[in-house]
Amino acid sequence: MALLVRVLRKRISISQWVPVCSRLVPVSATQGQWGRALSGTSQKIKIAALRMYTSCVKKTDFEEFFLRCQMPDTFNSWFLITLLHVWMCLVRMKQEGRSGKYMCRIIVHFMWEDVEQRGRIMGVNPYILKKNMMVMTNNFYAAILGYDEGILSDDHGLAAALWRSFFNQKCEDPRQLELLVEYVRKQIQYLDSMNGEDLLLTGEVSWRPLVEKNPQSILKPHSPVYNDEGL
Numbered sequence: 001m002a003l004l005v006r007v008l009r010k011r012i013s014i015s016q017w018v019p020v021c022s023r024l025v026p027v028s029a030t031q032g033q034w035g036r037a038l039s040g041t042s043q044k045i046k047i048a049a050l051r052m053y054t055s056c057v058k059k060t061d062f063e064e065f066f067l068r069c070q071m072p073d074t075f076n077s078w079f080l081i082t083l084l085h086v087w088m089c090l091v092r093m094k095q096e097g098r099s100g101k102y103m104c105r106i107i108v109h110f111m112w113e114d115v116e117q118r119g120r121i122m123g124v125n126p127y128i129l130k131k132n133m134m135v136m137t138n139n140f141y142a143a144i145l146g147y148d149e150g151i152l153s154d155d156h157g158l159a160a161a162l163w164r165s166f167f168n169q170k171c172e173d174p175r176q177l178e179l180l181v182e183y184v185r186k187q188i189q190y191l192d193s194m195n196g197e198d199l200l201l202t203g204e205v206s207w208r209p210l211v212e213k214n215p216q217s218i219l220k221p222h223s224p225v226y227n228d229e230g231l
Contacts, residue, residue: 041099041200042102044200044201045099045102045103045106045200046106047203048103048199048200048201048202048203049103049106049107049110049203050106050110050203051202051203051204052089052093052103052107052199052203052204052205053086053089053107053110053111053114055089055203055204055205055206055207056082056085056086056089056111057082057114059205059206059207060081060082060085060207061207061209061210062077062078062081064209064210064211065077065081065210068176068179068210068211069166069167069171069176069179069180070173070176075118075119075122078118079115079136080165080166080168082111083111083139083140083143083165084143084147084166084184085207086107086108086111087143087144087147088184088187088188088191089104089107089191089205090104090107090108090144091148091151091188091191092188092191092192092194092199092205093107093199093200095192095196096196096199096200099200100196100200103200103203112133112137115133115136116129116133119132119133139165142165143161143165143166146161146164146165147161147162147165149161150162151184151188155181155185158181158184158185159177159178159180159181162177162180162181162184163177166180179210179211183208183210186208186212187207187208190208191205
């Protein structure tokens with residue numbers, strides 16, 4: 001079983017991030033209309049972004065991906081799976097105007113902070129970790145560009161993007177590509193069905209199973225419950 005994923009899940013929790021939310025990506029009045037528009041809600045968006053990123057790493061069944069996509073149980077595999085889910089969140093939140101784009105920046109910030117912390121927990125040499133993060137950064141933006149083009153294309157275009165970035169051009173089983181294309185399509189559709197204002201307030205997202213036991217179970221999710229402060 002995926003021992004690495006279970007160990008990292010136990011060592012890293014959402015509580016480690018909450019104290020630093022107020023220091024992330026400060027928005028000053030000098031940033032013009034965008035800064036003024038976000039000044040009253042930026043703290044809530046940061047917390048919602050934290051929850052959304054946490055959903056990418058806590059609610060994803062990494063072991064199922066390892067098994068069905070024949071991926072090794074490694075840190076790099078974890079990153080590729082997380083990257084895919086973060087990207088799907090970015091696609092959804094970019095539809096929510098300036099607040100959504102601001103939230104995207106915070107989600108990506110949390111992702112890199114998490115990647116660095118996990119590398120330290122694993123005992124990776126600081127110099128090697130820094131070099132690896134530079135490589136992952138380049139791979140991240142290349143993957144985001146490819147996925148963006150793929151999702152706007154037909155299934156062949158999306159499959160090509162997944163083959164290049166997710167499978168690192170090493171997938172020889174077309175059934176795995178077909179499975180992942182179907183997963184991304186249904187997941188994007190599922191996220192699109194979620195209320196944008198609720199996502200900005202709570203950041204709570206859920207993920208469909210990689211393989212649906214009942215394809216008819218893909219329904220519009222229930223609205224989340226939150227208090228007057230959106231928490």
